[in-house]
Amino acid sequence: xxxxKTENPADNFLLEIKKLSVQIIKQKQQHHILRDISFSVRRxxxxxxLGESGSGKTITALAxxxxxxxxxxxxxxxxxxxxxxxxxxxxxxxxxxxGRGISMIFQQPLASLNPVIKIGRxxxxxxxxxxxxxxxxxxxxxxxxLSEAGLDQPELIYNSYAHQLSGGMAQRVxxxxxxxxxxxxxxxxxxxxxxxxxxxxxxxxxxKRLQNEHKFSILLISHDVKMVSxxxxxxxxxxxxxxxxxxxxxxxxxxxxxxxxxxxxxLL
Numbered sequence: 001x002x003x004x005k006t007e008n009p010a011d012n013f014l015l016e017i018k019k020l021s022v023q024i025i026k027q028k029q030q031h032h033i034l035r036d037i038s039f040s041v042r043r044x045x046x047x048x049x050l051g052e053s054g055s056g057k058t059i060t061a062l063a064x065x066x067x068x069x070x071x072x073x074x075x076x077x078x079x080x081x082x083x084x085x086x087x088x089x090x091x092x093x094x095x096x097x098x099g100r101g102i103s104m105i106f107q108q109p110l111a112s113l114n115p116v117i118k119i120g121r122x123x124x125x126x127x128x129x130x131x132x133x134x135x136x137x138x139x140x141x142x143x144x145x146l147s148e149a150g151l152d153q154p155e156l157i158y159n160s161y162a163h164q165l166s167g168g169m170a171q172r173v174x175x176x177x178x179x180x181x182x183x184x185x186x187x188x189x190x191x192x193x194x195x196x197x198x199x200x201x202x203x204x205x206x207x208k209r210l211q212n213e214h215k216f217s218i219l220l221i222s223h224d225v226k227m228v229s230x231x232x233x234x235x236x237x238x239x240x241x242x243x244x245x246x247x248x249x250x251x252x253x254x255x256x257x258x259x260x261x262x263x264x265x266x267l268l
Contacts (some may be wrong), residue, residue: 011083013041018078018079019036020037020074020079021038033072037243046208046211049221049233050236051264055240056240056242064102064187065098065187084166084184099130100181101184102185102187104189106174107190110162118161119165119173120158142158142176151173157169166201168203171192172201182214186218200235218231229249229253235248237252
């Protein structure tokens with residue numbers, strides 16, 4: 001047990017971002033997409049980025065992974081992950097936090113899977129890229145991950161193509177892919193938006209169960225106030241690329257101060 005008198009509060013932060021800005025060049029002019037975004041993610045917490053489409057949520061996630069489109073550029077005052085600084089302009093740093101450090105579940109699960117390669121092969125490729133194990137062992141691990149993601153017939157899914165899966169199944173496959181490297185932070189970008197209400201709840205429950213079992217943090221990106229209310233510990237509200245409000249989920253849902261936040265809550 002950690003002695004509270006000697007524990008460093010900063011050690012509880014997994015991700016710390018200070019003054020992240022992203023620009024895009026259009027017709028030889030520079031336009032800001034994000035401006036001075038700052039937030040922290042604690043270990044084992046779920047932090048939600050809440051805002052309407054176009055508010056900058058997904059761009060924030062792509063910037064954290066060094067995956068911005070070529071027509072965009074970013075600058076940041078400081079960026080640390082797992083108590084280590086990340087050099088924004090260094091591909092070496094980004095390569096070493098992708099996967100084992102930070103994994104991401106992208107929107108549109110069926111579009112995120114390769115349509116001409118079986119699900120099992122896609123999982124095995126990711127596993128063997130990050131672990132020095134045999135093909136046989138990687139297959140066993142792939143089937144195990146599919147089962148862990150709540151798929152009732154993992155062997156069948158292993159031998160299936162993406163077009164043979166429902167939206168809910170495909171989302172579970174993406175979760176298995178994202179967790180195959182046992183990341184410390186999982187970015188979930190609108191993880192259940194395209195699914196029916198019942199499947200949305202199942203996906204959220206699955207993510208929370210896996211989070212409790214494997215002790216990772218979640219950065220939840222969503223426009224859905226109900227989803228954020230059900231899943232998040234803390235909330236950052238984005239509007240037009242800027243933070244307008246942040247706080248615990250209780251503070252945001254029960255005593256929001258910003259007019260934009262209040263307008264989002266009216267959708268509850």
